[in-house]
Amino acid sequence: MSSERREYFRIQDSVLIKYRVIQNDMQHDVQREVELNRVRIENARAALFGIESDFQEMCEKLKRDQPSTVGVLQILNRKINLLERVISTEGLMPAPTESTQHQSKFISLSGGGLSVCAGNPLALNAKLVIDLILLPSHEPMRIFGRVVNCREIERGEYDIGIEFDEIRDQDRERLIQHVLHRQSEQLRMDKKQHSAASSS
Numbered sequence: 001m002s003s004e005r006r007e008y009f010r011i012q013d014s015v016l017i018k019y020r021v022i023q024n025d026m027q028h029d030v031q032r033e034v035e036l037n038r039v040r041i042e043n044a045r046a047a048l049f050g051i052e053s054d055f056q057e058m059c060e061k062l063k064r065d066q067p068s069t070v071g072v073l074q075i076l077n078r079k080i081n082l083l084e085r086v087i088s089t090e091g092l093m094p095a096p097t098e099s100t101q102h103q104s105k106f107i108s109l110s111g112g113g114l115s116v117c118a119g120n121p122l123a124l125n126a127k128l129v130i131d132l133i134l135l136p137s138h139e140p141m142r143i144f145g146r147v148v149n150c151r152e153i154e155r156g157e158y159d160i161g162i163e164f165d166e167i168r169d170q171d172r173e174r175l176i177q178h179v180l181h182r183q184s185e186q187l188r189m190d191k192k193q194h195s196a197a198s199s200s
Helices: 002-009 024-063 067-091 169-199
Strands: 011-022 103-109 111-120 127-134 139-155 158-166
Touching: 011 169, 024 067, 111 139, 127 158, 127 169, 139 169
Parallel strands: none
Antiparallel strands: 011 103, 011 127, 103 111, 111 158, 127 139, 139 158
16 A cells, blocks of 8 residues: 555544644744754663663563562553653753643544644644644654645634645654554444444
C-alpha cells in the first residue's frame, strides 16, 4: 500500500493539541528553534537508551532469585520513562512568552491533516504551527499547516479543517502507523460487538 494512500486514512481520536497562527516570515525561526531542541533531546535519549539496556540486562540476572525486587525496579523505570517523555514534550514547546497549555480534544485525524472543533474561527489559508501529542504514547510532534476550511457548526462552535504543509518524515510515518493501529482496534471492536449481538 502506497504511503500516499495511507495518508488519507482518517480516524476519530482523542489527542492533546495546541496550535497558533503564525506569519509566513516566522516559520523559519520557529523551525530552527524546534530542531535545536530536538537535537538536544535526541542526544539525551541516546544516552538513556544505553542506560536502559544495562538496566534490562541487570534485571534479567536478578529475575530468577529476586522477582519482587525486579518488579519494583520495573515500576520505577516506567516512572522515569514517563518523566523523560514529559521533559521531551516540554523541550519541543515554544518560548515562555507563549501559552504552553495543551487541550484534550477529540479530532478527526489522518496522516495529511486534521479537523478540530474550536470556539473561534480561523481565516482560510491561515498558517499554523501545531503541537500534537498522540495518546497513549505521549510522543510529541510539531507540524506546520494551513486552514483549508472553517465552518460554523452551531452557535460559537467552528469545525476547522487543517492540511499539513510540513511534517518530518518520521513524524508522518508515526502518525500514519497510529491511524492504522486505531483503525485496526476499531474493526476488532466492531467485529466483537457484532458477534456478541448475533449470539444473543
